[in-house]
Amino acid sequence: MSNILLTGSTGVLGGRLLQELLQHTDAVVYCLVRGTDADLARRRIEDVLYCYDEARTLAGQAWRVVPVSGDVSQPWLGLDEGVWRELLASIDLVLHCAANVSLVASYNKIAPVNVQGVQHVIDFCLAGAAPMLFASSFSMVGDKLYEDGFVLKESDLDVGQGFENMDYERSKFTAEKLIRDAGRRGLDWVVVRPGNIWGDSVTGCYPLTQTKVKGIYYEMLRSLVEAGMTFPSDEDFDITPVDYVARACLHLATHLESSRHCTYNLTNPRPITYDGIVAALRRHGYTVRDVEMHRYFEALQQGRLLRAGKPYRSVFTDLLSVFYDGGDEKERARYDTTQAEAALLPAGIACAASDQALISRYLDYAARVGFLAAPRAQGPLAEICDAALPQGFMERLYDGDLSEAAPSP
Numbered sequence: 001m002s003n004i005l006l007t008g009s010t011g012v013l014g015g016r017l018l019q020e021l022l023q024h025t026d027a028v029v030y031c032l033v034r035g036t037d038a039d040l041a042r043r044r045i046e047d048v049l050y051c052y053d054e055a056r057t058l059a060g061q062a063w064r065v066v067p068v069s070g071d072v073s074q075p076w077l078g079l080d081e082g083v084w085r086e087l088l089a090s091i092d093l094v095l096h097c098a099a100n101v102s103l104v105a106s107y108n109k110i111a112p113v114n115v116q117g118v119q120h121v122i123d124f125c126l127a128g129a130a131p132m133l134f135a136s137s138f139s140m141v142g143d144k145l146y147e148d149g150f151v152l153k154e155s156d157l158d159v160g161q162g163f164e165n166m167d168y169e170r171s172k173f174t175a176e177k178l179i180r181d182a183g184r185r186g187l188d189w190v191v192v193r194p195g196n197i198w199g200d201s202v203t204g205c206y207p208l209t210q211t212k213v214k215g216i217y218y219e220m221l222r223s224l225v226e227a228g229m230t231f232p233s234d235e236d237f238d239i240t241p242v243d244y245v246a247r248a249c250l251h252l253a254t255h256l257e258s259s260r261h262c263t264y265n266l267t268n269p270r271p272i273t274y275d276g277i278v279a280a281l282r283r284h285g286y287t288v289r290d291v292e293m294h295r296y297f298e299a300l301q302q303g304r305l306l307r308a309g310k311p312y313r314s315v316f317t318d319l320l321s322v323f324y325d326g327g328d329e330k331e332r333a334r335y336d337t338t339q340a341e342a343a344l345l346p347a348g349i350a351c352a353a354s355d356q357a358l359i360s361r362y363l364d365y366a367a368r369v370g371f372l373a374a375p376r377a378q379g380p381l382a383e384i385c386d387a388a389l390p391q392g393f394m395e396r397l398y399d400g401d402l403s404e405a406a407p408s409p
């Protein structure tokens with residue numbers, strides 16, 4: 001491979017994949033980036049690259065990174081005709097990691113990037129006879145996630161899953177369908193389905209300040225540390241380090257003789273539980289108290305979970321409020337990783353165990369870059385109070401009117 005087109009290089013996975021490409025190939029990497037300012041595009045790419053490569057060992061290779069102004073949601077990838085033709089003639093592999101990863105955005109907002117965008121990349125690959133690796137997601141499993149005993153095989157696609165809860169999941173499923181259809185029209189494809197992508201398993205690095213959308217799991221850590229309070233849950237929790245996904249992507253995309261038209265579940269074969277993550281935070285030195293789940297959610301929803309005298313909320317608690325319906329539905333599905341392990345283990349590519357050492361590495365990094373308070377600086381912690389504080393719009397309005405109407409002394 002001498003010319004590779006990479007999308008999503010300013011994101012969590014694409015940035016780490018770029019590091020892998022610069023370290024382990026001689027290819028020139030064309031990075032499709034939104035915006036027309038080439039200097040800014042290069043800075044944004046390098047910000048994420050050097051978040052992972054903190055010692056900037058790859059600075060001498062930066063000439064192999066070529067920012068290309070484009071947008072996958074646009075026909076022709078938003079490229080000028082001349083650039084489109086030039087790339088068609090030279091690109092011999094496309095690694096497609098760009099996506100809208102919002103878990104709450106509507107299908108209308110997500111589909112132009114995650115569905116039509118994939119079709120535009122397919123069009124490019126078919127026109128230029130370039131193979132394509134597509135980063136899908138384990139969340140294409142949809143509501144089968146809650147089915148006891150369900151195991152998602154790597155060859156599975158339509159298993160009768162529904163997508164009522166999340167349009168992001170639907171978009172990934174629909175995109176995988178487009179890719180398989182294009183395979184029947186001559187596209188050479190590989191699909192990977194990463195689990196929850198966390199930081200680098202060796203360094204702990206993760207672009208917490210460089211990317212717009214931080215992984216919800218980091219927001220979860222932040223919320224646990226800030227509130228110092230949670231509820232017990234023995235639900236499985238996937239931790240898939242970004243270096244595992246990036247190394248797997250490069251290996252699979254460059255071994256098409258065995259990976260062509262295959263899908264790989266890149267989840268951690270040894271998941272941890274939510275309780276296990278909380279226990280690791282405690283062992284790392286943080287205080288996290290358990291309260292019964294219904295009590296926690298009731299307090300959250302009624303504004304009685306207070307921190308420093310104010311109702312506590314965070315990105316994580318907001319998301320919990322959206323998805324928690326008071327039921328006992330649990331994530332029960334498992335992901336079969338047989339094919340991924342058979343392809344990757346012989347090449348020395350293994351997913352790190354979700355153990356204390358790994359989680360401590362992530363916590364240390366997040367504290368070092370100021371995303372989390374260090375254990376000794378944790379606090380003030382949240383408390384549940386019995387009476388709700390007035391906080392609603394109507395209450396504020398009413399109180400405001402009363403004070404304005406109050407007679408002056």
Ligand SMILES: NC(=O)c1ccc[n+]([C@@H]2O[C@H](COP(=O)([O-])OP(=O)(O)OC[C@H]3O[C@@H](n4cnc5c(N)ncnc54)[C@H](OP(=O)(O)O)[C@@H]3O)[C@@H](O)[C@H]2O)c1
Nearest residue numbers: 008010011012013071072073098099135137194195196197
């Ligand atoms: N993160 C996870 O836990 C996870 C888990 C499973 C699967 N995945 C999949 O892995 C892939 C990478 O995810 P990520 O976590 O790296 O996402 P991310 O950090 O949010 O990065 C998304 C990337 O896509 C780019 N992008 C968005 N819209 C675009 C458009 N219209 N045209 C061109 N580029 C566009 C973004 O560019 P800007 O910088 O301009 O916004 C950014 O570089 C995605 O396909 C995602 O669905 C992620």
